[in-house]
Amino acid sequence: MSRHLPPGQPLLTFPEADKSPLSIRAKALVFVDPRSRKLRGEVERLAPAGLPVLIRGESGTGKELLARQIHRESGRSGLFVAVSCGALSPTWAEAELFGHAVGAYVGSACSRAGWFGSANGGTLYLDEIGDLPQNLQDKLLAALETREVQRLGAPQPTPVDVRLVAASSVDLAQAVAAGKFSERLYRYLDEGCLELPALRERPGDILPLAEYFLGVYAQRLGLPLPQLGAGAQLALERHPWPGNTRELESVIHFALLVCSGDEILPAHLNLPSSAAPLAVIEEQLARLDARELASLQALLAQAGV
Numbered sequence: 393m394s395r396h397l398p399p400g401q402p403l404l405t406f407p408e409a410d411k412s413p414l415s416i417r418a419k420a421l422v423f424v425d426p427r428s429r430k431l432r433g434e435v436e437r438l439a440p441a442g443l444p445v446l447i448r449g450e451s452g453t454g455k456e457l458l459a460r461q462i463h464r465e466s467g468r469s470g471l472f473v474a475v476s477c478g479a480l481s482p483t484w485a486e487a488e489l490f491g492h493a494v495g496a497y498v499g500s501a502c503s504r505a506g507w508f509g510s511a512n513g514g515t516l517y518l519d520e521i522g523d524l525p526q527n528l529q530d531k532l533l534a535a536l537e538t539r540e541v542q543r544l545g546a547p548q549p550t551p552v553d554v555r556l557v558a559a560s561s562v563d564l565a566q567a568v569a570a571g572k573f574s575e576r577l578y579r580y581l582d583e584g585c586l587e588l589p590a591l592r593e594r595p596g597d598i599l600p601l602a603e604y605f606l607g608v609y610a611q612r613l614g615l616p617l618p619q620l621g622a623g624a625q626l627a628l629e630r631h632p633w634p635g636n637t638r639e640l641e642s643v644i645h646f647a648l649l650v651c652s653g654d655e656i657l658p659a660h661l662n663l664p665s666s667a668a669p670l671a672v673i674e675e676q677l678a679r680l681d682a683r684e685l686a687s688l689q690a691l692l693a694q695a696g697v
């Protein structure tokens with residue numbers, strides 16, 4: 393277990409990760425920062441309730457992973473089906489989402505359940521739901537409320553039982569105010585709202601996540617597990633992570649590939665140097681403790697300064 397994980401608060405790991413709906417790559421969810429642990433409590437409360445859930449958070453914060461965890465804890469036996477609304481074809485979005493009957497349009501030689509039907513008994517995860525074409529927003533709400541879906545060209549509606557978990561990186565309330573998003577669908581989703589903070593707002597997760605990704609990638613690539621040096625730890629904690637956990641994951645993956653010794657150094661992280669004004673740097677230096685000062689001196693010595 394990571395040195396940065398306090399005892400009694402282990403990773404949320406999954407023994408049969410390959411068979412779990414967590415994700416193809418993820419083997420665990422790292423929740424160490426107090427804000428993440430609070431979120432984990434909210435997930436435990438919301439997951440079995442069967443309510444729709446809206447996850448709000450910046451890109452790369454882990455929204456899909458959280459949605460998979462909600463499905464996992466819901467006890468629903470159907471599939472977890474993830475759909476990126478921005479990737480739906482403008483022409484065929486309705487058929488892709490709700491399915492179609494045989495002969496519904498030229499070339500449709502067989503019927504399709506659509507993403508909605510595929511999630512029957514399970515969870516439909518709609519990423520960036522704000523990008524869902526407006527004409528489909530009310531149709532989606534009707535299908536969820538009536539538990540019936542009208543496939544394109546089908547004479548009758550088909551019964552479906554779908555739990556919706558949606559995600560958005562934009563403020564849907566503003567999209568509603570701008571007339572770009574259905575107010576009724578927003579109200580339906582807003583019943584169960586989860587806020588996934590940006591990585592910089594839950595700094596206690598940074599080092600545990602870094603160590604977790606080091607372990608995952610070292611194992612996957614068959615490489616020895618290096619230590620995360622003190623200078624590298626400092627650099628990781630100071631970076632603002634605009635790309636959130638996804639950015640941290642790729643930084644650690646890269647560091648592992650370029651690190652030749654048994655310690656990850658700041659240079660291996662290839663983080664952009666911050667263009668902080670001198671006053672900010674002075675203020676940060678004044679706040680360093682003895683351990684951090686020693687790391688900084690070692691760092692400068694390494695760089696030959």
Ligand SMILES: Nc1ncnc2c1ncn2[C@@H]1O[C@H](COP(=O)(O)OP(=O)(O)OP(=O)(O)O)[C@@H](O)[C@H]1O
Nearest residue numbers: 418420421422450451452453454455456457637638
């Ligand atoms: N708490 C966490 N523990 C372990 N891995 C995580 C955690 N959060 C995110 N990740 C990993 O970070 C990467 C990005 O997560 P994910 O795809 O869920 O983010 P997202 O918010 O859905 O992104 P986007 O908005 O771009 O779709 C994934 O590889 C995921 O496995």
